[in-house]
Amino acid sequence: MNTSAIAPTQEWPGPDSQADQIVDPPRYGRWFAVLAVATALAWVAFQLLTNPGFQWEIVFRYMLSPSVLTGIAMTIQLTLLVMLMGVVIGVVVALMRMSRDPLLNMCAHGFVWFFRGTPVLVQLVFWYNLAALFPEIGLGIPFGGPKFIEIPATVAISSFTAAMLGLGLNEGAYMAEIIRAGLLSVDNGQTEASKALGHKPFQTFRVVVLPQAMKAIVPPTGNQFIGMLKFTSIASVVALHELMHSVETIYNRTFETMPLLIVAALWYLIMVSILSVAQYFIERHYLKGWQAEVVQPQLQP
Template identity: 65%
Template sequence: MSAQSAGAVILPRRQPSRWIGLPLIGVIIAWMIYQVLTNHGFQWTVVWHYLFEPTILVGVGMTLALTVLVMAIGIICGGVLALVRFSPGPMLPLCARAYIWFFRGTPVLVQLVFWYNLASLFPQISFGIPFGGPKLFAISATAAISSFTAALLGLGLNEAAYMAEIVRAGLLSVDRGQSEASKALGYRPAQTFRVVILPQAMRAIVPPTGNQIIGMLKYTSLASVVGLGELMQSVENIYASNFQTIPLLIVAALWYLLLVGLLSIAQSFIERYYAFGTTAGEGAR
């Protein structure tokens, strides 16, 4: 006979830690709000003055542009690398593994500085027959590798290594029986990948890709080391002249929080789209 049939009342387990933790969290939140409202060091008037300052807005635009282009490079190159990992034969998968190992193994800051100083290693970028043959096209490396180009190459090629592993994990998450069933239905390999494999793999690819995009939005601040006028560099230039360091850093933080919030909302909609038909997707809807 069960306890319910016997008329016994099942009480939830007592958790005294909640009665300790909730007041503690409440005190911490109240203290933070009090500091934000009363601490004159925040200098909110300065924050509101510079929040929509034209230089800051230009930096925000550069940050968004760099994020979009870097992630485009990362997703396209990473997808190609992931497919190369599945190719037959030892050489192509080995080259893909070497690329991923190198770019994941070296700090992105080092890669940015390397690309920015490429002219010291190759003063001229040329295309033609190698090993001393005639050159079809040549350009000065100093003119070719600007701050924007260095940031694009450094961040984009590094991101490709991480996206390759994300895409590979997504493809591996699809049961092999799916491709076998599509073959039985007469699908060609390219059609199988496009219609059957990729849509299912996207359920595993989209969440970490969204995290990578959000992370890249903040990683673009590293481009300030090569003099690119993104959001962080714009903020640094202003507080270097007026010495209002904390208010300007708050301005940067507010813009990053706003942009990350918008990206998080977009990510949630995309995840719901690709989760349609699953238990999680039905629950989200």
Template identity: 65%
Template sequence: MQHRSEPIIARRPRYGQWAGGAVLAVFAAWVVYQLVTNAGFQWGIVAHYMLNREVIAGLQTTCLLTVLVMVIGIVVGLVLAVLKLPGAGVLSLAADLYIWFFRGTPVLVQLVFWYNLASLFPQISLGIPFGGPKFFSVSSTLAISSFTAALLGLGLNEGAYMAEIIRAGLLSVPPGQSEAAKALGYRRLQTLRWVVLPQAMRAILPPTGNQVIGMLKYSSLASIVALPELMESVENIYSRTFETIPLLIVASLWYLVLTTVLSAGQRVIERRYGERLA
């Protein structure tokens, strides 16, 4: 019995890949050479300031701000996403307007607005509107600190983006799941809590992890309202010492460390959650 031999396909030399690899190798060697030989990097100063008390305090503020902003963003986003589901009526329009406004205006403008809220509303009051009695009142200058302005500006803005992420996750669940839960006597909120949301988490977790990492870096915008987070702390130091490049390297290294940790945590959470739903 004769066996038909398979045709031999000759592979063409991949000159383009070889050339690209050579260019990349030369560029990598140049980068390493600059890092080692260029005195402008001042690695001794970088090492000196990595654990500086002011830098660490700014790092802690950055981490705290990121966590609180994401909590606000997820809570606001979940409410907005539910309101945008079919059957919400006029509340769906309110959610659309919220998302339209906060996604359509720069977050930097929102931060500055909240920080200067006292010029528009000198007093923040709780009571009956349109000239009615006030039960509680406080000065806006006291109520809206740098941290509060950053928290409101970043948190409310993040809520608009999280709303679309969560809504997309909820819509990824087949409608039959909700219908089956309704047939079993589940109420609307019970169906959302016990049936739809757990299944939607598979689609919600990856982009939410990306938002957390992005927010860690966006928190540097809070320096515009004089919040002593990591970037502001670094700027304060090099404004005194004029060691700009080493201090910027310090901030970059800390951001890289935090994003690496968050990325690793995101992968672990996604893998474990995927195993639970498998």
């Protein structure tokens, strides 16, 4: 006996049926947000064009002032030297923290703990007033022994030196953690493969580990570089003639505070924009191979 049953044929709706027509619900919230943003931008533009307090004629007069340009040059110089100092210290401290030697690890951990845990402003003022603790800075036998070289602290620690030490040591503590995180992101198998090829430890670090770690190091380092460009404004407290101190000197004499602050803000925006573009191209260079691996689909047989 045939007990098979024939299932009814299900007819699917065609492409022109109402089932395939998906209608988005009205998005009143998005239109309200667009209206709110447009209103805010219009109000900002109205204030910039009509508020006499901005004093744009004074802003344009001081944008290319020799004193302001000198401060910009000092800001760029200090930023480059501080970041170079921070990267060098960061590499050394990061390798010390990853060392199996407990003494090196403890010293590196203590360095990061101290300089990352104290405010930059406190460090700047401390180095600037180091003469209160050590009137003379010398090189010789410690614990009361003879000195071979001795320099007054007020001569050795200038405003620029204090800014370099305060910002550079603080930046070194942050860069140490950034570089350590980048090195830890490299798989241990890469190091073992390099050793199997007969590479020495320094060769392994320079040729194998560091290039692969750069994709994790470059983005936060670029952010630190941009942040340091703005942090140099703190050096005005030690009378360093950078951009912020330059505009402060002018508006303390002319009492044109707001226009000079706008001059400083515009120059910081210009420099940060240039660094952001440079960071984009550097990141794209180091992430090129990694993005290709992620974006391209894996072909399987």
